[in-house]
Amino acid sequence: MDGRKVAQEVKAYVKKELIEFKKRGVTPCLATILVGEDPASKLYVKIKHESCEEVGIKSKNFQLSANVKEEELFKLIEELNEDPEVHGILVQLPLPHEIDSYKIVEKISPEKDVDGLNPYNMGRVAYKRFELAPCTPRGIITLLKYYDIDLAGKHVVIINRSALVGKPLMLLTRFDPSQMHLFNVDIMLLNEDAVVSICHSKTKDLNYFTQNADILVSAVGKRHEFLVTKEMIKAGAVVVDVGITKIEGKVYGDVDFENVKEKAGYITPNPGGVGPMTVAMLIYNTLLATANQEGFKLNEDLIEFLKKQKMLKT
Known part of the structure; x- marks a missing residue:
């Protein structure tokens, strides 16, 4: 992807x-x-x-x-x-x-909260009010929709070093700003009718979860300690790599890309996958924020536009 x-x-x-x-x-x-x-x-x-x-x-x-x-x-x-x-x-x-x-x-x-991290906006996500949703989860879901990956009924496993990443953590546990980019990802996936499991790198029998995942989202960011290999996924799974580790000035993800891509149905490169989508969603959220403040209506839905453009180019 x-x-x-x-x-x-x-x-x-x-x-x-x-x-x-x-x-x-x-x-x-x-x-x-x-x-x-x-x-x-x-x-x-x-x-x-x-x-x-x-x-x-x-x-x-x-x-x-x-x-x-x-x-x-x-x-x-x-x-x-x-x-x-x-x-x-x-x-x-x-x-x-x-x-x-x-x-x-x-x-x-x-x-004006275009990062979608104000508690008010995070709470609205739970009620399917996505005007200013967090950029990384919105980017992931937009990417999946572009590639016609249906989330309804699918088992999505999220791996992160914090067991509650994706939850509105400021309400449930200590506030961890290093995890803010993935706030509400599970709620947004649940709103797409997915079945969501949240794990972390120390989850017992983690492979049980990953091998049963239709969609695997990994955001650990500690490649020297944790790496997703092809043995950890089932054939045809969708693998979304969010983790970032810098080693000797070079950026790596959580996933052994060359190894896993042979078995995955879809996979995001890292860099070049979720990162650009996060920035694009920031731009999109700025557009939405402006429209809301100025009382404008957008001419076309983003997902409909993307699917139309995809059809024109195939």
Whole structure:
């Protein structure tokens, strides 16, 4: 499953919808907040701004010192919440340990929360209100739908180092900002009528679950300790690799790709699978946030557009 290709189709959809927005004198604007000098975070923010420029969305970045006080962050977020020219706000995670990530995310106005991580927006997902759903789960489900993978009745196994990843963790357990990218993935899959099991790398008899999975989503991110091999999956399974491990400057996923692809029905490369889809969903969420704030209706459903484009190219 080619995440880069589908991400480009999502961007084409956003460009098409923006034509009408701009006719009405509205250009969406995304504001990002980057705290500190972490190279990975700086790269991710750079990619997000490049994607905005590619589709015609305005963007601005606020670079803050790693020593910034929570109160200063609150003040900046409140200013952006009140700014009618800003339609989306994203705080790049993780934040320094001294800063309470939950409090920061909670401060973002739900209507501008394009990462979909504000508690209000996460709660709406449980009620099938997907306006601003978390970007990684939305990207995974969009990718599966593009490839006509029916989720109804399928057994989906999610592996993650936190046993409760995908749940609204801020309600159920300690808040772990390193796991925020997968919040609500299980709820979103359940809303697609999938049967969901959540495991982690220390689950007893993990192979029992993985070998019975129709769809396997792995997001451990510790390749030196954990690797999905072809012996762990059943023939024809769909394998979605979300985990990221950097080894000597190179990015690897959780899955032994060359080995597993021989047995899997579908598989995402990593890099090049879920990552580009996550960024594309951020762009899409910014479009949705703008439409909601300006009272606009979109001309076409994203999934319908993607399927139409796929048919035209086959």
